[in-house]
Amino acid sequence: MAVIWLPKISSLRSRGAFAVCGDSARTSALRELVRDCRGVVAVQFLFLMFPLLLLLLGTFDIGLAMLTANRINFAVEAAAKCGAVGSAMCASPAETAAYGASIAGLPGLDASRFLVMPPAE
DSSP: OOOOEEEOSSOSSOTTOEEETTOOOOOOHHHHHHHOOTTHHHHHHHHHHHHHHHHHHHHHHHHHHHHHHHHHHHHHHHHHHHHHHTOGGGSSHHHHHHHHHHHHOOTTOOGGGOOOOOOOO
16 A cells, blocks of 8 residues: 555644554544545546647647648648640639649639639730
Protein backbone atom coordinates (compact mmCIF):
# COMPACT_ATOMS: atom_id res chain seq x y z
CA MET A 1 0.00 0.00 0.00
CA ALA A 2 1.42 3.37 -1.03
CA VAL A 3 1.47 5.96 1.69
CA ILE A 4 0.92 9.59 0.78
CA TRP A 5 1.33 12.19 3.47
CA LEU A 6 -1.20 15.00 3.38
CA PRO A 7 -1.77 17.80 5.90
CA LYS A 8 -4.95 17.37 7.90
CA ILE A 9 -7.74 19.70 6.88
CA SER A 10 -8.96 20.21 10.45
CA SER A 11 -5.61 21.20 11.93
CA LEU A 12 -3.95 23.60 9.56
CA ARG A 13 -2.20 25.41 12.44
CA SER A 14 -0.17 22.42 13.52
CA ARG A 15 2.43 21.64 10.87
CA GLY A 16 3.43 18.27 12.28
CA ALA A 17 0.07 16.50 11.93
CA PHE A 18 -0.35 14.43 8.77
CA ALA A 19 -3.04 12.07 7.53
CA VAL A 20 -2.27 8.80 5.81
CA CYS A 21 -4.21 7.81 2.69
CA GLY A 22 -6.11 4.65 3.46
CA ASP A 23 -5.88 5.20 7.21
CA SER A 24 -8.08 2.67 8.95
CA ALA A 25 -9.00 4.99 11.82
CA ARG A 26 -12.77 5.48 11.68
CA THR A 27 -13.70 9.12 12.10
CA SER A 28 -16.50 11.06 10.48
CA ALA A 29 -17.60 10.25 6.94
CA LEU A 30 -16.32 13.58 5.62
CA ARG A 31 -12.85 13.03 7.03
CA GLU A 32 -12.82 9.54 5.60
CA LEU A 33 -13.79 10.92 2.21
CA VAL A 34 -11.01 13.53 2.40
CA ARG A 35 -8.42 10.90 3.32
CA ASP A 36 -9.50 8.46 0.60
CA CYS A 37 -7.00 8.57 -2.27
CA ARG A 38 -8.58 6.05 -4.63
CA GLY A 39 -9.22 7.49 -8.07
CA VAL A 40 -6.65 10.27 -7.83
CA VAL A 41 -4.78 8.99 -10.86
CA ALA A 42 -8.01 8.91 -12.87
CA VAL A 43 -8.76 12.52 -11.98
CA GLN A 44 -5.21 13.59 -12.87
CA PHE A 45 -5.52 11.72 -16.15
CA LEU A 46 -8.73 13.60 -16.96
CA PHE A 47 -7.07 16.92 -16.17
CA LEU A 48 -4.21 16.12 -18.55
CA MET A 49 -6.27 14.39 -21.22
CA PHE A 50 -8.21 17.50 -22.30
CA PRO A 51 -5.16 19.65 -23.22
CA LEU A 52 -3.40 16.69 -24.81
CA LEU A 53 -6.49 15.87 -26.86
CA LEU A 54 -6.73 19.50 -27.97
CA LEU A 55 -3.08 19.41 -28.99
CA LEU A 56 -3.56 16.19 -30.94
CA LEU A 57 -6.72 17.33 -32.72
CA GLY A 58 -5.22 20.75 -33.40
CA THR A 59 -2.18 19.16 -34.99
CA PHE A 60 -4.42 16.95 -37.10
CA ASP A 61 -6.55 19.94 -38.18
CA ILE A 62 -3.52 22.06 -39.10
CA GLY A 63 -2.13 19.12 -41.07
CA LEU A 64 -5.36 18.79 -43.04
CA ALA A 65 -5.41 22.53 -43.73
CA MET A 66 -1.84 22.42 -45.00
CA LEU A 67 -2.64 19.40 -47.18
CA THR A 68 -5.65 21.19 -48.67
CA ALA A 69 -3.62 24.32 -49.38
CA ASN A 70 -0.91 22.21 -51.02
CA ARG A 71 -3.43 20.38 -53.21
CA ILE A 72 -5.04 23.66 -54.33
CA ASN A 73 -1.62 25.15 -55.08
CA PHE A 74 -0.67 22.11 -57.15
CA ALA A 75 -3.98 22.23 -59.03
CA VAL A 76 -3.52 25.92 -59.88
CA GLU A 77 0.02 25.26 -61.11
CA ALA A 78 -1.15 22.32 -63.22
CA ALA A 79 -4.03 24.33 -64.71
CA ALA A 80 -1.70 27.25 -65.48
CA LYS A 81 0.78 24.90 -67.15
CA CYS A 82 -2.02 23.26 -69.15
CA GLY A 83 -3.31 26.67 -70.26
CA ALA A 84 0.16 27.94 -71.13
CA VAL A 85 1.03 24.89 -73.20
CA GLY A 86 -2.26 25.18 -75.04
CA SER A 87 -3.30 21.54 -74.91
CA ALA A 88 -6.70 20.40 -76.15
CA MET A 89 -7.95 19.89 -72.58
CA CYS A 90 -7.43 23.57 -71.75
CA ALA A 91 -8.62 25.28 -74.93
CA SER A 92 -10.92 27.75 -73.13
CA PRO A 93 -10.84 29.37 -69.67
CA ALA A 94 -13.83 27.25 -68.58
CA GLU A 95 -12.05 24.04 -69.59
CA THR A 96 -8.90 25.19 -67.80
CA ALA A 97 -10.93 25.83 -64.62
CA ALA A 98 -12.57 22.39 -64.89
CA TYR A 99 -9.15 20.80 -65.35
CA GLY A 100 -7.79 22.57 -62.27
CA ALA A 101 -10.76 21.49 -60.16
CA SER A 102 -10.41 17.90 -61.30
CA ILE A 103 -6.69 17.87 -60.49
CA ALA A 104 -7.30 19.18 -56.96
CA GLY A 105 -9.76 16.39 -56.21
CA LEU A 106 -11.25 18.18 -53.21
CA PRO A 107 -14.93 17.78 -52.33
CA GLY A 108 -16.81 21.03 -52.78
CA LEU A 109 -14.19 22.54 -55.08
CA ASP A 110 -15.65 22.88 -58.54
CA ALA A 111 -14.71 24.86 -61.63
CA SER A 112 -16.69 27.91 -60.49
CA ARG A 113 -14.14 28.45 -57.70
CA PHE A 114 -11.29 28.90 -60.20
CA LEU A 115 -10.79 32.24 -61.89
CA VAL A 116 -8.98 31.86 -65.20
CA MET A 117 -7.80 35.02 -66.88
CA PRO A 118 -6.86 34.99 -70.55
CA PRO A 119 -3.25 35.94 -71.22
CA ALA A 120 -2.53 39.61 -71.65
CA GLU A 121 -1.53 40.52 -75.16
